[in-house]
Amino acid sequence: MYPAIELVRASFGRYSVTGLHQGTVGLRNYARLLGLEALPAVVGNTAVWVALVVAITLVLSLGLAQLLNESFPGRRLVRWALIVPWAASLIMTSKLFVWIYDYYFGLLNHLLAAAGRAPIDWLGDDRTVMGAMIAVGVFVSLPFTTYVLLAGLQTIAGEVYEAARVDGATGWRSYRWITLPLLRPALLVATVLNLIYVFNSFPIVWTLNDRNPGFAHDTMITFMYKIAFKSALRDVGLAAALGVVNVLLILAAVLAYLRAARWREEPA
Amino acid sequence: MAGGAGLIRRAALAGAGLLAGAALLAPYAVMMLTALKPEAELRVTPPRLLPAEWRPGNFWTVLRDPEFQSWLTVSLVVAAVSTALVLVAAVPAAYHTARHRFAGRGAFLFLVLVTQMFAPTALVVGLYREFFDLGLINTYTALVAVNAAFNLAFAVWILRAFFASIPLEIEEAAAVDGCGRASALFRIVLPVARPGIVTAGIFAFIAAWNEYIVGLTLMTDASMRPLTVGITSYVTAYVQHWDLLFAASVIAIVPVVVLFALIEPYLVGGLTAGSIR
Numbered sequence: 049m050y051p052a053i054e055l056v057r058a059s060f061g062r063y064s065v066t067g068l069h070q071g072t073v074g075l076r077n078y079a080r081l082l083g084l085e086a087l088p089a090v091v092g093n094t095a096v097w098v099a100l101v102v103a104i105t106l107v108l109s110l111g112l113a114q115l116l117n118e119s120f121p122g123r124r125l126v127r128w129a130l131i132v133p134w135a136a137s138l139i140m141t142s143k144l145f146v147w148i149y150d151y152y153f154g155l156l157n158h159l160l161a162a163a164g165r166a167p168i169d170w171l172g173d174d175r176t177v178m179g180a181m182i183a184v185g186v187f188v189s190l191p192f193t194t195y196v197l198l199a200g201l202q203t204i205a206g207e208v209y210e211a212a213r214v215d216g217a218t219g220w221r222s223y224r225w226i227t228l229p230l231l232r233p234a235l236l237v238a239t240v241l242n243l244i245y246v247f248n249s250f251p252i253v254w255t256l257n258d259r260n261p262g263f264a265h266d267t268m269i270t271f272m273y274k275i276a277f278k279s280a281l282r283d284v285g286l287a288a289a290l291g292v293v294n295v296l297l298i299l300a301a302v303l304a305y306l307r308a309a310r311w312r313e314e315p316a
Numbered sequence: 317m318a319g320g321a322g323l324i325r326r327a328a329l330a331g332a333g334l335l336a337g338a339a340l341l342a343p344y345a346v347m348m349l350t351a352l353k354p355e356a357e358l359r360v361t362p363p364r365l366l367p368a369e370w371r372p373g374n375f376w377t378v379l380r381d382p383e384f385q386s387w388l389t390v391s392l393v394v395a396a397v398s399t400a401l402v403l404v405a406a407v408p409a410a411y412h413t414a415r416h417r418f419a420g421r422g423a424f425l426f427l428v429l430v431t432q433m434f435a436p437t438a439l440v441v442g443l444y445r446e447f448f449d450l451g452l453i454n455t456y457t458a459l460v461a462v463n464a465a466f467n468l469a470f471a472v473w474i475l476r477a478f479f480a481s482i483p484l485e486i487e488e489a490a491a492v493d494g495c496g497r498a499s500a501l502f503r504i505v506l507p508v509a510r511p512g513i514v515t516a517g518i519f520a521f522i523a524a525w526n527e528y529i530v531g532l533t534l535m536t537d538a539s540m541r542p543l544t545v546g547i548t549s550y551v552t553a554y555v556q557h558w559d560l561l562f563a564a565s566v567i568a569i570v571p572v573v574v575l576f577a578l579i580e581p582y583l584v585g586g587l588t589a590g591s592i593r
Binding site for chain 2: 112115116118120121122123125126127128129130131132133134135136137138139140141143144145146147148152153154155158161187190195244248249250251255269272273276277284287288291294295298299302
């Protein structure tokens with residue numbers, strides 16, 4: 049817990065560029081934070097990043113989990129394939145995608161060329177860089193989410209579906225009215241943990257957005273890091289203030305989501 | 317007729333599975349193939365998928381690189397020591413919470429959620445201040461402590477579920493046979509819970525092995541960088557050894573994938589047992 053306390057304390061302090069504490073300034077760091085020109089864009093990026101990555105991941109994972117819940121030849125191999133993006137370090141996967149997205153030598157533009165389309169500067173163009181980062185974010189979030197949903201699916205007893213079939217519910221209706229409601233606890237866990245992980249995600253945005261100067265495509269986490277350690281600002285107090293805001297924001301988002309999903313604390 | 321329809325369905329499922337598997341593995345195939353190319357072949361237009369000349373020697377180049385060896389050492393030491401610390405602390409904590417229900421399950425899950433929110437990423441500025449004040453920047457102690465602290469909650473979460481699934485009767489039977497509480501724990505409960513302990517240990521190991529932002533922040537000395545941070549120096553604005561970067565990545569990823577595959581059977585149950593049902 050100590051780093052959390054230190055974070056709050058630092059957010060009230062003033063620091064030199066070399067990191068020396070120069071006294072407290074009250075709430076002035078928070079006021080300066082609100083005055084930062086880049087802040088609205090960064091907050092917007094964060095909202096788009098979190099909302100799209102979590103939503104797309106959940107939809108794709110529902111399909112994948114449903115697939116893996118069936119038995120078919122080679123299911124084992126698909127499950128192993130699903131493990132790889134999870135086990136691989138995020139920074140290595142991010143670097144890999146920097147290479148795949150490369151303007152001159154990347155595989156993606158090669159495929160575009162083969163299809164007769166003009167190459168795209170995926171990570172340099174303002175219009176595509178966010179989409180490119182979101183695609184990687186979804187890719188690395190799929191395994192964990194799919195496994196959580198798969199665990200949820202496996203707790204649904206087969207008799208429930210048989211009873212539904214007797215009552216004439218099949219296909220989509222059986223999925224909509226039986227699978228989804230019974231899957232709610234797993235969906236809840238998957239959504240909440242993804243909200244937290246995606247919001248806190250650092251390596252993807254850090255690596256894929258590396259070439260672009262300024263803060264135009266940063267999320268609040270990479271923005272905080274740049275303020276503290278990389279940019280001309282080098283301001284620990286200001287970064288700590290943003291860090292406190294980040295933690296409060298994710299706490300508020302999770303509580304709001306849990307409330308919306310009517311979370312009840314079960315007695316043990 | 318039903319058999320025919322079932323066959324078509326199985327074939328369709330297998331086809332979908334094949335597609336999904338291929339989509340998940342394709343980027344890593346690119347990684348592997350790029351790692352096997354000579355450097356000159358990285359910059360040909362149009363780019364080729366397969367190397368024209370196979371160069372497995374890239375892996376030897378990386379393994380013999382003294383810098384790579386020092387990053388590997390740091391990562392191994394940090395991951396191993398922090399995993400050991402996590403298990404030593406988490407096993408008794410998990411056993412206690414599984415056997416003595418002093419707090420609600422919901423409250424427990426929420427506590428884990430909160431520790432996830434305080435992920436190192438959110439706290440990295442505070443962490444840097446703390447270790448700066450303690451004079452522990454560029455030390456094993458700092459990185460081990462942070463990794464152990466952040467993997468502890470998750471380990472307790474997984475282990476608790478395993479301990480809870482062991483029937484109390486086993487311990488009672490042991491007590492009847494004259495087995496003390498401590499001896500029952502070591503001779504009965506821990507062996508039965510071994511898959512859970514292995515799962516939690518591998519999780520903690522992988523999390524520490526793959527950790528990036530704390531290593532990036534606390535280990536500013538080039539020789540004290542962990543693998544995840546170190547390998548990025550193969551490709552910077554000034555040097556672009558993509559072949560070596562990917563060879564190093566493959567070396568780092570393969571053992572972790574194997575470890576993960578070992579605990580795969582427990583993933584479905586272990587991950588969610590604390591929350592679902």
